[in-house]
Every structure is written in structure tokens, then in C-alpha cells.
Amino acid sequence: MSVPRATAAVSEQWVGGPFGDSRFKYFLIAPALFIMLSIALFPLINLLVVSFQGISIIAENKSFHGILNYQRLAGDSRMWKSLLHTVGLLLVALPIELIFGMAMALLFVDKMRGRQIFVALLVLPMVIAPIVAGATWRLMFDNQFGPINQIIGWFAGRDVTIVWLADSSFVWPAILATEVWHSTPFMFIILLAGLAGVDRSQIESAQIDGASAARIFFKIILPAIRPVLAVAILIRALDLFRIFDIIWALTRGGPGTVTETISTFTFVKAFEQFDTSFAAAVAITVVLILTAVTIYALRRIEIAR
Amino acid sequence: MAHIRISSLHKYYDSVHAVRGIDLDIRDGEFTVLVGPSGCGKSTMLRAIAGLENIDSGTIEIDDEVVNNLAPGDRDVAMVFQNYALYPYMNVFDNIAFGLRARKFPAREITARVQAAAETLDIVELLKRLPRQLSGGQRQRVAIGRAIVRDARLFLFDEPLSNLDAQLREGMRVEIKQLHQRLGKTMIYVTHDQIEAMTLADRIVLLKDGSIEQEGAPLDLFERPVSRFVAGFLGSPSMNFLPAKLVENGTYLGLRFADDVTLALPAAASQRLASRVGQDVTFGVRTEHITPARDGELDDGFVDLLVTIDLTQPTGSRTYASFKLAGVAVQAELRAHDVEQPGEQIKLQIDMNRAIVIDPSTELVI
Numbered sequence: 136m137s138v139p140r141a142t143a144a145v146s147e148q149w150v151g152g153p154f155g156d157s158r159f160k161y162f163l164i165a166p167a168l169f170i171m172l173s174i175a176l177f178p179l180i181n182l183l184v185v186s187f188q189g190i191s192i193i194a195e196n197k198s199f200h201g202i203l204n205y206q207r208l209a210g211d212s213r214m215w216k217s218l219l220h221t222v223g224l225l226l227v228a229l230p231i232e233l234i235f236g237m238a239m240a241l242l243f244v245d246k247m248r249g250r251q252i253f254v255a256l257l258v259l260p261m262v263i264a265p266i267v268a269g270a271t272w273r274l275m276f277d278n279q280f281g282p283i284n285q286i287i288g289w290f291a292g293r294d295v296t297i298v299w300l301a302d303s304s305f306v307w308p309a310i311l312a313t314e315v316w317h318s319t320p321f322m323f324i325i326l327l328a329g330l331a332g333v334d335r336s337q338i339e340s341a342q343i344d345g346a347s348a349a350r351i352f353f354k355i356i357l358p359a360i361r362p363v364l365a366v367a368i369l370i371r372a373l374d375l376f377r378i379f380d381i382i383w384a385l386t387r388g389g390p391g392t393v394t395e396t397i398s399t400f401t402f403v404k405a406f407e408q409f410d411t412s413f414a415a416a417v418a419i420t421v422v423l424i425l426t427a428v429t430i431y432a433l434r435r436i437e438i439a440r
Numbered sequence: 441m442a443h444i445r446i447s448s449l450h451k452y453y454d455s456v457h458a459v460r461g462i463d464l465d466i467r468d469g470e471f472t473v474l475v476g477p478s479g480c481g482k483s484t485m486l487r488a489i490a491g492l493e494n495i496d497s498g499t500i501e502i503d504d505e506v507v508n509n510l511a512p513g514d515r516d517v518a519m520v521f522q523n524y525a526l527y528p529y530m531n532v533f534d535n536i537a538f539g540l541r542a543r544k545f546p547a548r549e550i551t552a553r554v555q556a557a558a559e560t561l562d563i564v565e566l567l568k569r570l571p572r573q574l575s576g577g578q579r580q581r582v583a584i585g586r587a588i589v590r591d592a593r594l595f596l597f598d599e600p601l602s603n604l605d606a607q608l609r610e611g612m613r614v615e616i617k618q619l620h621q622r623l624g625k626t627m628i629y630v631t632h633d634q635i636e637a638m639t640l641a642d643r644i645v646l647l648k649d650g651s652i653e654q655e656g657a658p659l660d661l662f663e664r665p666v667s668r669f670v671a672g673f674l675g676s677p678s679m680n681f682l683p684a685k686l687v688e689n690g691t692y693l694g695l696r697f698a699d700d701v702t703l704a705l706p707a708a709a710s711q712r713l714a715s716r717v718g719q720d721v722t723f724g725v726r727t728e729h730i731t732p733a734r735d736g737e738l739d740d741g742f743v744d745l746l747v748t749i750d751l752t753q754p755t756g757s758r759t760y761a762s763f764k765l766a767g768v769a770v771q772a773e774l775r776a777h778d779v780e781q782p783g784e785q786i787k788l789q790i791d792m793n794r795a796i797v798i799d800p801s802t803e804l805v806i
Contacts, residue, residue: 339525
């Protein structure tokens with residue numbers, strides 16, 4: 136009984152494509168696949184190999200060092216601190232961006248006069264490269280000539296000379312402000328698209344049913360945009376975990392290592408101190424963490440459907 | 441139970457004048473159907489009554505209380521939407537219970553009421569399912585369940601059957617009518633389907649371009665339309681319209697068509713139209729009033745006509761046959777086997793008592 140079935144399956148496969156050869160499709164995707172592999176997979180494998188070697192500025196030691204680099208990073212308190220900074224910034228910035236983005240999206244989801252102009256203006260920060268945004272905000276935060284101090288001065292009624300980017304108690308709020316300014320538009324635009332897709336009659340039906348605005352938001356709107364929300368949070372969480380440009384432009388991780396994140400730490404190790412194999416080990420660790428988080432998150436989103 | 445009074449209601453969408461000064465009284469327990477072509481303002485009116493649409497001027501009263509500034513939730517109305525508007529992440533029970541929970545009913549009463557509504561609509565075994573696991577007809581029932589469970593004083597239906605297939609639509613039409621008879625609630629129903637309007641309504645309000653064209657009992661509108669629009673909108677197939685001239689024809693008047701065929705008008709019509717002799721008019725007659733001529737003497741007010749059939753459309757019980765009168769295609773409603781083939785000649789009779797004469801300049805029936 137199983138023999139004729141197997142035959143049928145093979146013949147179906149062979150008549151499947153318009154060229155009569157099902158293997159032809161692999162030739163078609165081969166060039167694209169080759170490029171993908173050479174720019175994504177090959178460097179990753181090379182990174183993995185390097186992380187087990189002993190390459191640094193003083194020695195190009197390509198012999199197998201086992202997990203020595205990983206042991207080093209596990210005991211490196213500067214690495215742990217930079218990881219802590221990264222996660223800390225993520226946990227503070229993401230909810231703020233989410234709440235601001237949602238509030239703005241709720242404000243602009245209804246049709247109103249001048250809506251297109253407002254939305255376009257609010258989305259502007261997103262079109263600025265993060266490194267440029269960082270450089271601009273560095274000037275804004277300048278202790279002598281920056282407008283931030285000047286504006287605070289107007290309210291305070293005297294000259295204010297906060298050294299935003301060099302004072303360890305002000306530097307994180309400055310970074311947070313820049314990051315929120317730059318990335319809230321992303322949340323805003325994604326959530327606006329999500330809200331626009333919510334079935335209007337469901338909301339109207341709930342209104343007629345006498346539901347309060349809060350009940351409509353939490354019971355109707357939020358469940359409806361949940362997949363969009365989850366993807367937006369995932370994308371922003373990954374971005375925040377890798378944050379580099381803004382911090383590099385504002386503080387280079389300073390003062391000292393107060394604002395060092397995992398990305399700036401890796402950069403310093405790899406391209407300033409040329410501790411190559413160690414930096415590779417850090418990079419591999421980050422890749423593992425992010426992959427695990429992403430897979431978990433994607434599974435959760437799938438289940439939520 | 442509720443009676444509605446709408447006075448000089450106006451609504452604009454930007455520069456579009458969607459509702460142009462509507463006055464309407466709806467009596468307690470009445471089933472009113474708002475019908476008209478798309479863009480006539482019927483849905484806007486319904487949504488204005490529900491409170492989903494702001495109005496630009498006029499008043500809407502429910503039970504002598506002006507509700508213009510009342511939120512939808514405070515008007516004590518229930519509404520069934522065209523796309524059902526079920527909450528996709530809640531099961532049927534939670535969907536039906538939503539309004540009761542929003543109004544903070546005690547849990548035990550919620551259960552009892554949902555159960556009762558589900559029994560009324562025969563959906564008890566579906567209570568644990570999600571909307572996407574239901575068929576179109578079942579979703580429609582859930583949507584109606586959500587409306588009846590709150591026992592609101594006024595029910596609004598916004599084209600509730602237009603997403604269903606023809607067979608299901610007929611079944612649900614019967615159920616909605618039964619529901620109205622059982623609950624005795626005031627219901628306002630919007631549709632563009634004249635059959636739905638005719639079959640469901642105690643009273644039809646026929647709208648055109650944001651104004652009421654005619655209102656009244658279904659058969660009133662059907663038999664005594666005030667305008668060409670009403671005459672053409674109600675009835676299927678549509679009424680036949682032909683240009684003609686009002687002429688003297690012996691004792692009474694007649695209608696002369698382009699090819700010099702003249703049809704005699706009965707006494708009553710002749711008297712009514714006496715002052716208009718010589719005017720161009722539009723003659724309107726329904727398909728069912730053009731029938732095969734019987735042998736012998738014609739009844740009073742009937743005229744006969746020998747025609748050649750161009751086209752037949754058998755429907756089973758009836759055959760619609762087209763012929764040309766003064767170059768205009770006219771449809772007659774014949775019995776199934778009166779005409780077998782196009783090209784056949786047949787003698788037809790027209791019931792001129794039921795025909796209408798329209799002034800083409802005003803489009804009104806005269």
C-alpha cells in the first residue's frame with residue numbers, strides 16, 4: 136500500500152513546476168542565497184571562531200583558547216555594568232516611548248483638521264539619523280551655549296549651567312530625553328497604523344452598550360492591536376538593546392564608563408583597544424541573548440493569535 | 441418602548457449636505473424602515489438617532505426628551521451593525537454580556553439574561569465559541585442577542601442582512617419580524633433593499649438626497665407613489681416608464697405615444713387631468729398590470745394592445761416578457777407558458793386604473 140503512494144508523491148513533485156524540474160527553483164534563489172550567506176552567515180561563523188582564539192593588539196594568536204574569552208567576560212565587571220546600563224535604559228525608555236506613542240496615536244487616530252501636517256511633523260525625528268540626532272542634542276545640552284540650560288534659566292530666573300553630559304546625575308536623563316525624542320515617532324506611527332485598523336463599528340457598538348472610554352480601550356482596542364503592539368515593542372526592545380549612535384554622539388560612554396552600554400563597550404574593546412577575540416566573545420553573547428529573546432517573543436505573539 | 445420625534449434634522453459632511461431638514465415621528469412599538477439608494481442619508485439618520493453622529497441642527501427626541509447631547513450609551517438604545525461588530529477576542533457569552541457588564545449588572549443576572557437571550561435566538565450551544573468560529577447567520581444572531589439582552593427601549597438595525605446570502609437573508613428577515621412581534625419594541629431598520637423594506641415595515645420612510653420622498657404603509661407607497669422616484673424604487677421588476685402626450689380621446693382623455701398609438705385613460709384619471717390636455721407626460725405602469733388579454737369584453741379602464749415579444753425571462757411561476765412600445769422597451773408579467781418563444785405576437789391588456797401619469801418637469805405623479 137505504501138509503494139503506490141510514494142510513487143504518486145514523486146510524480147506530483149516532478150510535474151509541479153512550469154519547467155517540469157522542481158530543482159530549477161533552487162538555481163533561481165541561489166545567487167540571493169549566496170549573497171545572504173556571505174554577508175550574514177560567514178561573518179557570524181568567523182566571529183564565533185575568533186571568539187575562541189587569542190587575537191589582540193599584542194598577539195595574533197589563532198590557536199584554540201577554549202572558553203578563556205568567555206571566562207574573562209563573565210568576570211569583567213565593566214562588561215556587567217554596561218549590560219546593566221543597557222537593560223536599565225531599555226526598561227525605562229521603552230515604556231515611556233510606548234505610552235507617549237500610544238497617547239499621540241490615540242489623539243490623531245480620529246479625523247481632524249490639519250491632521251496630516253501634525254502627523255508629518257511628529258514623525259520628523261524618525262527621519263533624522265540617530266548619530267545626527269545625538270550630535271544635535273549634544274549641542275542642545277551644551278552647558279554654556281545650549282538652549283536647554285537657557286530655557287531652564289528662564290523659568291528658574293537665573294543662569295543655569297548644568298553640565299548635562301559630564302555630570303553623572305544628569306547624563307542619563309539627557310540620554311533618555313534624546314532617545315525618547317528620537318524613537319517615540321516610531322511607536323507613534325506603528326500604533327497609529329494599528330489603531331486605524333481597529334473596526335470602527337466595534338467601538339461604536341461598545342459606546343452604545345454604555346462602555347466607558349477605559350473599558351473600550353482595554354477590552355476592545357488593546358486586544359485588537361495586540362499583534363501590532365507586540366511587534367512594535369519587540370523591534371524597539373532590540374533597537375534599545377543595541378543602542379550605540381546616540382550614546383556615542385552624546386557621551387562616548389562617559390563620563391568614565393557611567394553611560395557605557397553593551398554596544399559601546401564592544402566597540403571600545405574591538406576597535407579602540409583591539410582586544411579582538413574578547414570583543415568577539417562579547418558580540419557572540421549579545422547575539423545569543425537577542426536571539427533567545429526574539430524567538431521567545433515571536434512564539435508568544437504566535438500564541439496570542 | 442419609545443416614541444421618537446425628529447424635527448428639522450440637518451447634517452453636513454464638510455460641504456456635503458447629507459440630511460436636509462427631516463421631520464419624522466415614529467410611534468411606540470412601530471417597525472419603521474428607512475430605505476433609499478446609497479447616499480440618501482438613511483444610515484446617517486440612524487447613526488444620529490444612536491448618537492454616533494453629531495447633528496448640525498434640529499432635534500431628536502426619544503420619549504419627549506431631547507437627546508441631542510446625550511452620549512450613545514445614555515440613550516438606552518441597542519444597535520445591530522451591518523458587519524455585526526462582534527468583539528473577536530471574546531466568546532459569544534462575553535460578547536452578549538458586554539453591555540450588561542459595562543452597566544455593572546450583578547453576575548447572576550448577567551448569566552440569566554444571556555441564557556434567556558441565547559434561548560430566544562437558539563444559540564445556546566454556541567456560547568463558548570469565538571466569533572470567527574461562527575457562520576454568517578450565527579454571527580448575525582449573536583449581534584441581535586447583544587441588542588436584545590439589554591432590553592433597550594429602541595432597536596436600531598443598520599443593513600443587518602446585507603452580508604448574508606439570499607437564502608439566509610429570507611430566513612433572518614422572518615426572524616426579525618417575529619422578534620418585533622414578540623418584543624413589541626420600537627424598531628428602526630435601515631436598508632437599501634426595497635423587498636426587505638416592503639416585507640418588514642409597518643411604515644416605510646423612503647429617502648432621497650437627504651430628504652423624505654414619501655412615507656407611509658408599504659402598500660400605500662407601492663400603490664400610491666407620489667413621484668416617479670418612489671414608483672420606480674419600489675417593486676421588482678421596476679415600473680415601466682414611457683414618454684407620452686395627454687390628448688382628447690372621445691369622451692375621455694388618452695395617452696398618445698411617439699408612434700401614434702393611443703391608450704385611453706379611465707374616467708377618474710381623465711377628470712383629474714382634464715386641465716393638462718396637450719402636455720407632455722410620463723406614463724408609468726407596473727409589469728403585473730400588463731397581462732394577457734382575456735377573450736370577450738375588456739373590464740372597465742382596461743385597454744388592449746397587440747405586441748411582438750422581443751425577450752422572455754422565465755422565473756418559474758411567472759415569465760417576464762419584453763416588447764417595444766413606441767420604441768421603448770416595456771416589461772409585462774405573464775403566466776409561465778403564455779409566450780414560448782421571442783418573436784411571438786400576443787394580445788395584452790393594460791390596467792389603466794393602476795397606471796400613473798407623471799409630470800416630467802417635476803417628476804411628481806399628477
